[in-house]
Amino acid sequence: MSCVNILEKERNVVINPLKTCQPLGAMFAVTGINKGFPIVHGSQGCSAFVRYGFARHFREPSEIAVTSLHEDAAVFGGRKNLVAGIENLALRFNPDMIGVITTCSSEIIGDDVYGFVDTARENLKEQIGEDSKQIEIVPISTPSFVESHFKGYDNAVKAIVNHLARKEEPNEKINIIPGIINPGDIRELKHLLGMMDLNGIFLTDISDPFDAPLRPSTQTIPFYPKGGTSVEEIRDSANSLGTVSICKYAGSGASSLEREHKVPAAIESPPIGIQNTDKFLKNITKFSGNQVSEELLDQRGILIDSMADNAARYLFGRKVAIYGDPDLTTGIARFVGELGMEPTMVCTGVKNPEFAKDMEKIAKETGTEMDVMVGQDLRAVEVYLKENNVDLLIGNSDGRLIALDLGIPLIRVGFPVYDRVGYQRQSILGYRGGLYLMDLITNTVLEKYYEPTHWKLQQ
């Protein structure tokens, strides 16, 4: 028996949110560009609190400029601040790209960001001549009162691609839209592409910017970590073999490349577990013609081998509640299904009609009766879990108190994870990431549900 019950939010108030506003997603995307600099056109809190959040999760500096809008700007418009802000940023930091990220206030007061950017470009040309052309300035519209951080990420990737991608000679690369994932995840995706004998263009790549080495002698000021996708590479994304967006509900950058530059697109769940990773690799094969190597098949086999070792013995039939961003949530739900566990509740803070449909599919595959909460919050998760037993919780650190109160072990995934270390460096993607996630789940189950006295009997 399988079915999906959609649980709608029955109140106005959001309590302990599972989403934030659009600009965060855009700041994340721009950080993944080599010598890219986000500038937020809004109040100082709009950048400060996001930097704080990134710092806590990634344990890295997060450099985000702001136009510091104040009362006069709210009355007379933010033109002066934005034009001066872009100039200051360009002259002082010499970035390759500036992502101009709007906010609720700048959108409501109706600032003509495109016009202001043009003015800033002209001013820069007067001051530094042709050099100013080396600095790409991309307006990214991210009104905070529309949808969520997920939409902001989507809007940013789309704006960057639309602004930069140029059709030229075909390359042999695959574009990847990774979504809001960890440095470890991106490194795993690179590994998978490498095993397929391919290079990727990541739109964008936070792996090095948010996991940079501590080498004081090489430390530049301003802080430009190495890595991230270069502007040149993003230009070249119009010439790739195809685009795979593993950020299922934010794939409009992929669609745009397909529409504008005939780069075929595949928009799928992230490669978490066997079937999702298979699908990912098949899409890569479809676009490139490159076959999955023996070595990769071995990695797949190792994951299945370990699943065979553990899943039936320890995991089968265990109930799991999953909350977080919709892409990771669908991916994880399918994987725990493959492990024989039952994803009895999934919750996302983001509203997306596709999400519920995908969950219905997964419920069918896994034969689970699944409660699906869309556009909900952690309060809803808490209330649900008080009435419905589960064995495990999978989600970000914000659920730690619920887990503690109810005595349910929490497997930490997604953003933000701030009460444990190292999670940002691990990957839950690909076959190797599946191994890591399964081990994490299994060890947690062993710790919580098995007596240590008879270990040798329980092997």
Next chain:
Amino acid sequence: MEPIIETFESRKKHMCVKGDGISIPVCDKASLPGTVTQRTCVYGGARIVLMPITDSIHLVHGPIGCAACTWDIRGSKSSREDLYKKGCSTDLHEKDIIFGGEKKLFETILELNKLYNPGAIFVYATCVSGIIGDDIKAVCKKSEELTGCRIIPVQSEGYQNHNKTKGHWIGGDALLNHVIGTKEPEKTTPFDINIVGEFNVAGDLWGIKPLIEAMGVNILSTLTGDSHVDEIAQAHRAKLNIVQCQKSSNYVAKKMEDKYGIPFIKVNFFGLDQTVNSLRDIADFFGNDEMIEKTERIIETGLREVEHKTDEYKQRLNGKTVALYVGGNKAWSLVRAFEELGMEVMMSGTKNGIKEDYEMIKETVKDGTIIVDDANSTELAKLLKKYRPNLLISGAKEKYISLKLGIPFCDFNHDRISAFAGFNGFVNFAKEVDASVSSPVFELTSKTFGGD
């Protein structure tokens, strides 16, 4: 004269060296647009001073981000409820922007009251609610009448000012206008006080409270660490306010002095000398012989308990330099504590200092100390790289800037997990500072592997 660091022309006046003639930097100005300012918004300022009120719901009236990025980010501890840790938002959407968010706010307040029956609901205005002109006050009044719960407007539109301090004041105003003086204490004593500007970060209050109570002083309320709104409501009957965070809370203390005639004294429980002085100042204020005598005994016991407990740390820390870059208060209140450890404060700066704050810093630090105002992340990195202190004291946004340069860091902000106030707090403080400065990791970064 060589500039302190290379920076924008307009920013140079925001840095100075004490003793070089001008000993106060230009301050309290809008940050330069397009820089990575370490400042935040007015809403953030109001939120941090009120958030420690534990029996209350803190409802943010705006798009989701204002609540989502700030809920439960202050390490203020509670001995009772944890209602204050919830992140509540009206989650304004496009249609609310167009038609106004008042109705949604009203319904949200009713929902929260029904769900939690809180001591109060603080309703924070954000940039958006300000721009669209929602009348938060009217909605609060109406819902207060309907529910009987205290519904308190906080007019903290984020864009109001470049200085977060304005937000501290707005938070204070919310208490002054809607809470303080609305309830009479069951009993009063001649020695009633309020502890103002103590937010119980990491449990600091619990290091101070027992000392003060042992003196025979009755603590009517704390603004706002580990407090209930009903306790703050009785604060007007105190005979004295003692102010720990003078940056955020001198304002409230002055207003209470004007309105209720309650005098205030500035105290500082960071460091042994300062703790001793503060306890004596309180006793002196009351001038009660028995209390003065008791206080001396408390001081004696307190000092004896921690004697030699910091010797090992001091040995390692002696002569090491420290840079402070903080919100305000700690730029002066920590200086003596570091001196007691044998360390030298080589730089002190604030993100939101006003003139009176820099006067305090100037009075506290030695000649030759660099004083900086509103250093953005690049300037901070340059200062650290050029002057290479042995330790930076700052907050989470600054932490990784410092560490990337191989400079040890110690959190003295919201993320702190050890209590630093009072006698025992000083031992924790010494221990934590030592753990940061003396960690062998930083040897690895500076010792070379042929290059680094």
